[in-house]
Amino acid sequence: NxxxxxxxxxxxxxxxxxxxxxxxxxxxxxxxxxxxxxxxxxxxxxxxxxxGGHFSRRPTLPASQPLLIVISGPSGVGKDAVIARLQEVRREMHFVVTATTREKRVGEVDGKDYIFMDKPKFEELIERNELLEHALVYGDYKGIPKQQVRKALGKGTDVVLRLDVQGAATIRKLIPESLSIFLVAENERALVRRLLARKTEPLDSALVRVETARKETQRIGEFDYVVENPSGKLEETVQKICSIIEAEKLRMNKKRIKI
Known part of the structure; x- marks a missing residue:
């Protein structure tokens, strides 16, 4: 005994x-x-x-499915800054480079910040069905190359998309399993000040962006999460997003994303 x-x-x-x-x-x-x-x-x-057998040493935690994370919000809310910092702290994730026909801004790098191209070339991608999502925004095309997303997910890698509100809505319809995060400023006045601080466009264009931002913010309820991105508190914003991602990876019964 x-x-x-x-x-x-x-x-x-x-x-x-x-x-x-x-x-x-x-x-x-x-x-x-x-x-x-x-x-x-x-x-x-x-x-x-x-x-009648040995105790298993296999991990109890089930293997997690890769996430398709959509980060969106109105113009001027700081999506680019948040994405840039997120790339530094979450190097294991794939950050999709968006294709666009707009003019390159000072300091932007082709192939890193965006894939810059003219409208005829972009329209060729549309014709060949090589874009997961595309839209005409402020007179310029923006779109997500389908192959980038498919390849990363196939390797089990989490994918991050930076999209405007219109693009985020399209992805939700195409891929309901995606995770959507909406960024907001402290208030409308703070958002307008950020837009004016760019000094890259005339008053008429700024007016269009402000009006669009108001409409986009009204759609906040369509997103899974909302995260405030206050001026000077980028680290806190990114940490909140990382916490959301970690929580979602522990969620059970997630469906495999198919592109």
Whole structure:
């Protein structure tokens, strides 16, 4: 029985200690420690014998499906800054580079910030059905190359899309399993100040963006999560997004995303 197994194991351990110790003495408290180890070992063996097999060492946590994360929000809310910082702290994720026909801004790098192209080339991609989503925004095309997303998800990698509200709505219809996060400023006044701080467009264009931002913010309820991105608190914003991602990866019964 278990008691006899424990006794035999403990005597064996004591004998080995006396034979191999340099001074023939056991360490203070050694008996109790050996007995504790012996008890656990014998009990484990007895349980395995009763249950008819060894206890599994395989991870209990199920393998997580890769996420398709959509980060959206009105113009000027800071999507680019949030994405840039997220790329630094979550290097294991794939950040899709959006194709666009708009003019390149100062400091932007082709192929890194956006894939810049003219309208005829973009329209060719549309014709060949090579875009997961595309839209005409402020007179310029923007779209997501389908192959980028498919390849990353196929490797089990989480994918991040930076989209305007219109594009996010399209992805929700095409891929209901996607995770959508809406960024907001502290208030409307703060958002307008950010738009004016760019100084890259005339008043008429700024007016269009403000009016569009108002309409887009009204659709906040369509998203899974809303995260405030206050001025000067980028780290807090990114940390909240990381917490959302970690929580979603623990969600059960997620469906595999198919592109």
């Amino acid at each position: 278990v008691q006899h197994m424990l006794k035999d194991f403990f005597i064996s351990q004591q004998t080995q200690t006396l034979l191999f110790s340099s001074d023939g003495k056991t360490e203070p408290g050694g008996d109790e420690k050996d007995l504790e180890t012996a008890t656990e070992t014998v009990m484990m063996a007895a349980l395995e014998k009763k249950l």
